[in-house]
Amino acid sequence: xxxxxxxxxxxxxxxxxxxxxxxxxxxxxxxxxxxxxxxxxxxxxxxxxxxxxxxxxxxxxxxxxxxxxxxxxxxxxxxxxxxxxxxxxxxxxxxxxxxxxxxx
Amino acid sequence: xxxxxxxxxxxxxxxxxxxxxxxxxxxxxxxxxxxxxxxxxxxxxxxxxxxxxxxxxxxxxxxxxxxxxxxxxxxxxxxxxxxxxxxxxxxxxxxxxxxxxxxxxxxxxxxxxxxxxxxxxxxxxxxxxxxxxxxxxxxxxxxxxxxxxxxxxxxxxxxxxxxxxxxxxxxxxxxxxxxxxxxxxxxxxxxxxxxxxxxxxxxxxxxxxxxxxxxxxxxxxxxxxxxxxxxxxxxxxxxxxxxxxxxxxxxxxxxxxxxxxxxxxxxxxxxxxxxxxxxxxxxxxxxxxxxxxxxxxxxxxxxxxxxxxxxxxxxxxxxxx
Numbered sequence: 001x002x003x004x005x006x007x008x009x010x011x012x013x014x015x016x017x018x019x020x021x022x023x024x025x026x027x028x029x030x031x032x033x034x035x036x037x038x039x040x041x042x043x044x045x046x047x048x049x050x051x052x053x054x055x056x057x058x059x060x061x062x063x064x065x066x067x068x069x070x071x072x073x074x075x076x077x078x079x080x081x082x083x084x085x086x087x088x089x090x091x092x093x094x095x096x097x098x099x100x101x102x103x104x
Numbered sequence: 105x106x107x108x109x110x111x112x113x114x115x116x117x118x119x120x121x122x123x124x125x126x127x128x129x130x131x132x133x134x135x136x137x138x139x140x141x142x143x144x145x146x147x148x149x150x151x152x153x154x155x156x157x158x159x160x161x162x163x164x165x166x167x168x169x170x171x172x173x174x175x176x177x178x179x180x181x182x183x184x185x186x187x188x189x190x191x192x193x194x195x196x197x198x199x200x201x202x203x204x205x206x207x208x209x210x211x212x213x214x215x216x217x218x219x220x221x222x223x224x225x226x227x228x229x230x231x232x233x234x235x236x237x238x239x240x241x242x243x244x245x246x247x248x249x250x251x252x253x254x255x256x257x258x259x260x261x262x263x264x265x266x267x268x269x270x271x272x273x274x275x276x277x278x279x280x281x282x283x284x285x286x287x288x289x290x291x292x293x294x295x296x297x298x299x300x301x302x303x304x305x306x307x308x309x310x311x312x313x314x315x316x317x318x319x320x321x322x323x324x325x326x327x328x329x330x331x332x333x334x335x336x337x338x339x340x341x342x343x344x345x346x347x348x349x350x351x352x353x354x355x356x357x358x359x360x361x362x363x364x365x366x367x368x369x370x371x372x373x374x375x376x377x378x379x380x381x382x383x384x385x386x387x388x389x390x391x392x393x394x395x396x397x398x399x400x401x402x403x404x405x406x407x408x409x410x411x412x413x414x415x416x417x418x419x420x421x422x423x424x425x
Contacts, residue, residue: 029246030151030168034187058249068319070250070340071237088237090145092189092206 002053014081120219122148124384127403133181144189147171222347231315239321244268256340265344266290373406381406
């Protein structure tokens with residue numbers, strides 16, 4: 001899975017052709033530890049249709065701030081650089097799947 | 105004549121991975137019951153506590169770490185924990201319970217323990233949903249670090265609220281602890297810490313009516329003035345006002361609830377449905393006191409009761425199967 005940071009975010013997300021799902025997480029956050037593996041599975045499942053990356057909000061506070069991410073886990077889906085979907089908290093695999101299906 | 109499903113049948117399926125469910129698994133494994141834990145949130149409610157300082161044997165430990173230790177013990181005793189929450193329960197023709205999960209898997213069990221705890225109670229006020237993740241949060245351990253140097257409100261007066269305020273004050277410049285009653289109901293040891301903390305200001309007898317902002321939270325409206333204003337300017341609102349029992353599965357399988365919506369259990373943690381037991385925050389055993397040690401006791405009793413039930417049901421044929 002793609003590791004995003006303050007430096008590569010623009011290039012990898014805002015200039016991407018495919019829709020991009022970004023998992024905003026931190027290592028201390030319990031629900032993020034559950035969401036991580038689920039998102040990784042979905043990344044494989046949707047390969048070719050969806051680009052998936054994760055961003056550690058501790059290391060990269062600028063991007064989190066820019067997108068008003070103030071709660072983790074938050075998942076955003078971008079299309080042509082625009083945020084089109086947002087999910088806050090851990091909704092389960094089916095919850096994420098629904099979000100993705102609506103976005104792609 | 106029969107469906108040729110030679111599918112594995114667990115002695116016990118435990119639904120819920122908090123301290124009640126994991127303790128039930130530990131006891132069940134030691135009774136040599138093949139058991140499976142299906143969880144939604146690692147460690148349940150206590151998994152989100154930043155510090156647990158009343159669990160005997162540990163002077164101070166984070167909720168997540170405490171629950172990880174329990175999970176290690178569960179797995180070492182041979183049980184499995186899957187973070188794939190149960191979505192449906194049916195009784196099969198053979199008399200087993202069939203549990204279907206979020207990922208569409210299904211498992212068979214001879215007995216069930218429902219330990220699904222509670223889900224977070226919402227204030228139900230304007231702005232609460234709109235600003236979720238943009239200043240509104242239900243998890244201080246997850247989100248307090250976003251409010252470094254900022255001003256936040258924490259709504260509630262329980263252990264979760266007051267300990268959450270203490271944790272949040274490690275980051276935020278100012279924490280308003282807003283409670284609808286005139287006295288915090290948390291453990292006095294947490295109350296003392298909150299009151300002594302110069303960054304925490306407690307506002308009693310007050311309700312939050314509305315959360316307002318633009319892209320993110322900017323202020324809340326109170327139902328009575330604080331320092332001459334009903335408007336409080338801030339950057340975030342944490343809501344810690346307890347839980348509502350997670351009984352959607354119980355209802356599906358016709359487990360009886362009390363008037364307040366909690367699962368009715370007897371002293372052996374039996375529900376009204378034969379073979380189904382319940383333990384922890386979702387039961388009517390708990391309403392005033394939600395503690396790791398009390399729900400663990402319920403989990404242990406529920407496992408022992410499930411064992412007794414199985415012994416009667418199938419003795420002596422399949423023992424040790």
